[in-house]
Amino acid sequence: MSIASKFTKDYLVKNKAKFEDVSEYIFNHPETRFEEYASSEFLANACEKEGFTVERGVAGIETAFVATFGSGKPVIGFLGEFDALSGLSQEPNKTAYEPWETSNGHGCGHNLLGTGAFAAACTTKKYLEENGLSGTVKFFGCPGEEGGSGKTFMVREGVFEGVDTALTWHPSPGNSIMGFSSLANYQVSFHFKGISSHAANSPHLGRSALDAVELMNVGVNYLREHVIPEARIHYAVTNTGGTSPNVVQAEAEVLYLIRSPKVNEVDDIYKRVCKIAKGAAMMTETEVTIKFDKACSNYIPNRSLEKILHKNLLEAGIEAPTDEEVAYAEKIWNSLTQGEKENYLDLLKGFGYSGDGSEFEGKYLSESISPYSDRDGLLSGSTDVSDVSWVVPTAQLTASTSALGTPLHTWQMTTQGISSYAHKGMFRAAEAMALTAIQLINHPEDLEKVKQEFRAFQAKNPYTCPIPKDVKPSKLHQ
Secondary structure: OOHHHHHHHHHHHHOHHHHHHHHHHHHHOOOOOOOOHHHHHHHHHHHHHOOOEEEEOHHHOOOOEEEEEEEOOOEEEEEEEOOOEEOOOOOOOOOOOOOOOOOEEOOOOHHHHHHHHHHHHHHHHHHHHHHOOOEEEEEEEEOOHHHHOHHHHHHHOOOOOOOOEEEEEEEEOOOEEOOOEEOEEEEEEEEEEOEOOEOOOOHHHOEOHHHHHHHHHHHHHHHHHHOOOOOEEEEEEEEOOOOOOOEOOOEEEEEEEEEEOOHHHHHHHHHHHHHHHHHHHHHHOOEEEEEEEEEEOOOOOOHHHHHHHHHHHHHHOOOOOOHHHHHHHHHHHHHOOHHHHHOHHHHHHHOOOOOOOHHHOOOOOOOOOOOOOOOOOEEOOOOOHHHHHHHOOEEEEEEEOOOOOOOOOOHHHHHOOOOHHHHHHHHHHHHHHHHHHHHHHHOHHHHHHHHHHHHHHHHHOOOOOOOOOOOOOOOOOO
16 A cells, blocks of 8 residues: 555545535535535535635635635646435435435435545645645535536636646446546527417417427427437426416426537537527417526546546555445345346446446445546536536546446435445545545646646637526526
C-alpha cells in the first residue's frame, strides 16, 4: 500500500461517521432542482466547518456554491450533486415499496454523490495541510442535475474558469470508469392558449388548447421514425387545462426533452418539433408560446485522466460484502421485474463495465472492479457534467452502491441509498478521487499529459453553451 493510499484510508475511516451523517441528512431532506435549500446549506456549512471558504449563490443560483481551500496551482475540482427526484419517495432499507409522505426521493443516489465528492475534497485538503504543499482544492456544490442542468448554467457563467481538472462519480450497481459519451439534450415547454367555452351548448365557439397538445404529441410520434436511432424524444403533459370535461380547455402545456449524441443534432430535431407545435396551433386556431427551459452538451472523456482514476480505483479496492448485505441485495433482486433482471448487464455496460458478466454469476452485489477500456460508446442518458468536460479536463467513475440490476430512478435505488453497502461504495469513490488528486499534485507531469490531451481536443472543438444567455434556471414546480 502506498503512503498516499494509507493516508486516504486512515482519514476516511477516522471520519466515517461524519460523512455518513452528511449523506443521511441529504437523504432525509430530498429536494428537487434549484430548491435544495436544506441540503445545500447543510453541505456548505459542513465545508466551512472543515476549513473551506464558501461562496454561496454562484452563477445566480441560490443553491449553488463553491468551497475553496489553499492557493496556487494545481487547482483540483470535485463536483458534488445533492438534488432528488419527484415521485421517488421511499423508506430506506426496505424490500418493498413504502413511500414517505413527501413525494421526493433520492432515486439517483445524489446524497451519496455529493457526500463522496465532499469527502474526497476534505481528504485532499488534509493531505495538502499535513504535507505543507501548495495547491487549491475546490468543491463545487452543483444543484439541479435532474432536469435542470445546473452545471451548464454554472459553466455559462464562468464558475469553472481556472480549474485544472475536475473529478466526480455516480452511484450504480458496478465499479468502473464512466468513459462513454452521453446524449446532449434540450428541454422545452410548449404552452398553448385557446378560447374556453361550454363544451355542450357552444363548443363551436371554443378553441381547445388541449386538442393542440394532443395533436402536437401525435405529430411528434410520427417524427420518431424520421430521426436517427440514437435520438430520444420524451414528453410530459404538465397542464391539461383543468378537470372539467364540459369546458373547452383554454390553456394547456406540454414539456419536451429532446436528446441526441450531439448538440447540433438536438437542435435540428428541436426545430422540427417546433414546426409540429406551430402546425398544431394552426390546426386548432390556438396560439403557442415556446419556452426554452435548459440544455446540456454531450460528455467528453479525457483518457489520460481516466487511466489515472482507474489505477486509483484499483488502489482503493473493494471489500467483500457482509452476509447481511448479500441477503438484503437478494431481496432487492427478487423485487425486480424479469426484464430488469435479464438486462442487468446492459445497465453496467452503460456505466463503462467491460466484460461478459461471468464474475457476477450467482451473486447479487458487485465484488469486482471492471478493467479499464477506452473504447468509444454511448451512455443513453444525459448529464450536465458534460458541459464541465468541455471546459475542464474531467473524469468520472462509478462505484457500486446497490444490488445488481437496480435501475436508477426507482424506489429500489432510493431504498438502498443509506445502506451500509451504499456507504462503502461512497467511500470507495471518495478514496479513488482523492488519490487521483494527490497524484496530480505530486506528479505535475501526469497533470500535464491530461492537459495536453484536453488542449488538443479544444483546439478542434470550441465550446458553445447550449443554453441561451437569457434563459434562467427554473424550479420543477414553476
